Amino acid sequence: MTRRKQPLTLRDVSEASGVSEMTVSRVLRNKGDVSATTRAKVLDATKSLGYVPNKIAGALASQRVNLVAVVIPSMSNMVFPEVMTGISEALDETGLQPVVGITNYLPDREEKVLYEMLSWRPSGIIIAGLEQSDASRVMLENSGIPVVQIMDIDGDPIDAMVGISHRRAGRKMAEAILKSGYQNIGFMGTQMPLDHRARKRFEGFIQALAKQGVEIMDSEFYSGGSALAKGRQMTKSILKRSPELDFIYYSNDMIGAGGLLHLWDQDIEIPRQIGLAGFNKVELIDGLPLQLATMDSCRFEIGKKAAQIIASRNGLSDLPLENIVELSPKIAFGDTLLRK
Amino acid sequence: MTRRKQPLTLRDVSEASGVSEMTVSRVLRNKGDVSATTRAKVLDATKSLGYVPNKIAGALASQRVNLVAVVIPSMSNMVFPEVMTGISEALDETGLQPVVGITNYLPDREEKVLYEMLSWRPSGIIIAGLEQSDASRVMLENSGIPVVQIMDIDGDPIDAMVGISHRRAGRKMAEAILKSGYQNIGFMGTQMPLDHRARKRFEGFIQALAKQGVEIMDSEFYSGGSALAKGRQMTKSILKRSPELDFIYYSNDMIGAGGLLHLWDQDIEIPRQIGLAGFNKVELIDGLPLQLATMDSCRFEIGKKAAQIIASRNGLSDLPLENIVELSPKIAFGDTLLRK
DNA sequence: ATGAAAGCGCTAACAT
DNA sequence: ATGTTAGCGCTTTCAT
Numbered sequence: 097m098t099r100r101k102q103p104l105t106l107r108d109v110s111e112a113s114g115v116s117e118m119t120v121s122r123v124l125r126n127k128g129d130v131s132a133t134t135r136a137k138v139l140d141a142t143k144s145l146g147y148v149p150n151k152i153a154g155a156l157a158s159q160r161v162n163l164v165a166v167v168i169p170s171m172s173n174m175v176f177p178e179v180m181t182g183i184s185e186a187l188d189e190t191g192l193q194p195v196v197g198i199t200n201y202l203p204d205r206e207e208k209v210l211y212e213m214l215s216w217r218p219s220g221i222i223i224a225g226l227e228q229s230d231a232s233r234v235m236l237e238n239s240g241i242p243v244v245q246i247m248d249i250d251g252d253p254i255d256a257m258v259g260i261s262h263r264r265a266g267r268k269m270a271e272a273i274l275k276s277g278y279q280n281i282g283f284m285g286t287q288m289p290l291d292h293r294a295r296k297r298f299e300g301f302i303q304a305l306a307k308q309g310v311e312i313m314d315s316e317f318y319s320g321g322s323a324l325a326k327g328r329q330m331t332k333s334i335l336k337r338s339p340e341l342d343f344i345y346y347s348n349d350m351i352g353a354g355g356l357l358h359l360w361d362q363d364i365e366i367p368r369q370i371g372l373a374g375f376n377k378v379e380l381i382d383g384l385p386l387q388l389a390t391m392d393s394c395r396f397e398i399g400k401k402a403a404q405i406i407a408s409r410n411g412l413s414d415l416p417l418e419n420i421v422e423l424s425p426k427i428a429f430g431d432t433l434l435r436k
Numbered sequence: 437m438t439r440r441k442q443p444l445t446l447r448d449v450s451e452a453s454g455v456s457e458m459t460v461s462r463v464l465r466n467k468g469d470v471s472a473t474t475r476a477k478v479l480d481a482t483k484s485l486g487y488v489p490n491k492i493a494g495a496l497a498s499q500r501v502n503l504v505a506v507v508i509p510s511m512s513n514m515v516f517p518e519v520m521t522g523i524s525e526a527l528d529e530t531g532l533q534p535v536v537g538i539t540n541y542l543p544d545r546e547e548k549v550l551y552e553m554l555s556w557r558p559s560g561i562i563i564a565g566l567e568q569s570d571a572s573r574v575m576l577e578n579s580g581i582p583v584v585q586i587m588d589i590d591g592d593p594i595d596a597m598v599g600i601s602h603r604r605a606g607r608k609m610a611e612a613i614l615k616s617g618y619q620n621i622g623f624m625g626t627q628m629p630l631d632h633r634a635r636k637r638f639e640g641f642i643q644a645l646a647k648q649g650v651e652i653m654d655s656e657f658y659s660g661g662s663a664l665a666k667g668r669q670m671t672k673s674i675l676k677r678s679p680e681l682d683f684i685y686y687s688n689d690m691i692g693a694g695g696l697l698h699l700w701d702q703d704i705e706i707p708r709q710i711g712l713a714g715f716n717k718v719e720l721i722d723g724l725p726l727q728l729a730t731m732d733s734c735r736f737e738i739g740k741k742a743a744q745i746i747a748s749r750n751g752l753s754d755l756p757l758e759n760i761v762e763l764s765p766k767i768a769f770g771d772t773l774l775r776k
Numbered sequence: 777a778t779g780a781a782a783g784c785g786c787t788a789a790c791a792t
Numbered sequence: 793a794t795g796t797t798a799g800c801g802c803t804t805t806c807a808t
Contacts, residue, residue, distance in 0.1 A: 102580065103557065103579070103580055146574055146575065146578040148551060148554045148555050148575065148578075148579070149555055150555065150557060151555040151556050151557075152492055152495045152496045152501065152556060152557060153496055155492045156490075156492045156493055156496050161492065171511055171517045171520065172514070172517040172518075174512070177511045177512040178512075180511065180538075184538070193552060195535055195536075196535075196536050198520075198524070211488060212533060214488045215488050215489050215490065215491040216491050216492060217443065217490060217491075217492060234486055235486065235488065238486040238488075239443070239488070240442070240443060322719045322720060322722035322723055323720075323723075324720055324721070324722060324723025324724070325722040325723035326723070327723060328723045350720075353723075354723045357723060357724065357725060361725055379662045380662060380663075380664055380690075380720075381664075382662035382664060382665040383662055383663075383664025383665035383666070383667060383668045383693075383694045383697060384664070384697065385697060385701055
């Protein structure tokens with residue numbers, strides 16, 4: 097097989113099959129009536145030539161692009177792959193295709209990625225978070241494209257939103273911790289300016305503790321590096337500094353897992369001496385010596401619902417549609433929160 | 437701000453700024469000479485209107501698309517995010533943008549994804565593995581687009597390839613294990629029909645053992661579920677079945693980590709009683725009680741090199757370029773392979 | 777059931 | 793430094 101230089105066009109198929117370009121186009125899109133014989137001729141020709149239609153030309157002519165832009169901060173941290181799975185599942189039958197853009201939590205990059213995406217005129221945009229730069233918001237508003245902001249619902253959407261309340265999640269966890277009788281509570285998480293959702297959980301957490309007259313005893317924040325290793329080190333250091341701690345709330349499961357491993361090594365009894373909880377309910381922590389308490393962040397459902405909204409806005413689904421969808425995360429108690 | 441219905445066109449900007457469409461186009465692309473004053477007028481107009489160019493039209497007219505298709509089996513398993521990081525880094529200064537397609541290790545899906553991608557006429561294709569279906573190979577050959585197959589170099593490339601020899605990786609690990617004096621060696625990994633690279637490592641491993649007259653004592657394969665949990669369970673069960681094992685080679689770090697945690701719980705001395713090794717060198721395993729022996733799969737470098745080849749083929753880089761790049765993975769001995 | 781003509785919104789190539 | 797013209801490869805619309 098030799099590599100061709102110039103891509104084939106409809107015209108090539110038309111000539112090879114002796115049928116007009118228009119009819120070839122109809123066959124390839126299953127649109128309009130075409131006789132079985134011409135249909136066969138055309139399909140033969142396309143197959144033997146190895147023709148691949150040019151979607152750029154098609155999109156320009158039809159003013160429709162079967163792409164859904166998905167703009168997320170990162171792919172590596174186990175939360176977005178699941179969101180993507182939900183999106184893919186919902187889009188699978190609609191003919192729409194997700195295209196991912198990564199922002200690395202940088203507003204500047206987000207603007208660029210968004211601009212780039214919008215310039216392809218996608219059928220919809222799914223974007224993580226409610227905190228976009230002014231410029232980004234304006235772009236989204238002006239685009240005329242359905243926009244679904246995901247993960248978070250503590251704020252006002254540009255168009256539609258699907259997510260959980262991270263403030264409420266923080267509060268709920270605080271309440272569960274206090275109810276279990278813990279008093280000396282520590283917090284450990286990512287440096288927050290970057291991560292609005294972690295910040296909101298933290299705020300809700302603090303607030304719910306305050307309501308019952310409890311203050312956080314100690315806290316520590318990190319950025320970068322292996323979350324597991326950080327969780328280990330930081331748990332060690334926070335306990336050295338504040339040995340009275342009887343609970344640590346981690347802003348994600350991975351540092352929580354690191355903390356768990358450290359305590360396990362030290363033969364500290366969990367949860368009798370110290371209780372632990374994380375956030376996200378990632379599958380990865382399933383193999384730890386104890387099941388870490390956590391809260392399901394409903395990532396799959398969020399992706400699915402968001403994609404359904406996009407599909408529905410494009411007339412590709414007739415599911416009942418809400419523009420604001422709040423999902424309710426449940427606490428998974430595991431082995432590290434409830435004292436017998 | 438109200439949401440607009442019809443997207444703006446160059447014509448709108450042209451009218452708003454009193455400059456021809458062509459000049460507006462030149463300003464927006466920094467192409468050709470434009471006086472500072474008209475330039476300012478145009479930029480003012482675009483900004484105040486919130487104009488976003490239509491890349492579909494641009495691509496059709498210029499016959500150039502600044503997209504690089506990246507086709508990979510999965511995003512969730514920690515190996516591809518790093519490849520993506522390498523790709524992004526190399527592409528950053530070139531004006532090219534990666535677009536990801538996921539195949540879930542299914543050849544059928546790979547064909548579909550590839551067809552979809554090719555129909556957008558990207559500037560290059562980076563695709564994982566050397567084993568594509570015949571149909572996929574034909575499409576790639578006919579596309580006239582630079583194709584870089586990545587991860588693996590044990591086979592013949594369609595066009596270019598960047599990766600490591602997984603057979604050699606398996607051999608090297610076998611040699612290191614034997615050299616450390618282990619004799620009763622087990623293997624544990626994913627079910628292989630899916631994963632050619634794991635299969636090749638396994639083959640190389642077996643072969644190198646055979647060369648020194650050693651046969652694998654036991655093995656176990658899995659698919660699906662939490663790799664950490666599987667590693668735990670399977671390590672328990674394989675040791676129950678074959679208690680004489682003194683080494684287990686895992687096909688990836690995550691199940692290796694699970695095995696490590698199980699042995700650690702059982703207070704089995706590592707590596708005195710049992711040695712362990714994984715594959716990939718993922719950051720995640722950095723926080724375990726012991727550092728698991730592993731082998732760097734050079735993921736970042738692979739992504740970077742592959743993207744550089746694409747850039748170079750498009751005349752966007754003048755780096756010296758090889759069509760076949762073999763990287764050499766090194767063993768990271770950690771704490772679980774070398775006996776004192 | 778099939779075909780012909782007219783664009784979609786840009787940019788290449790050639791003026792000026 | 794700026795403008796004009798002619799497409800890029802399809803699909804829409806209107807004929808037949």
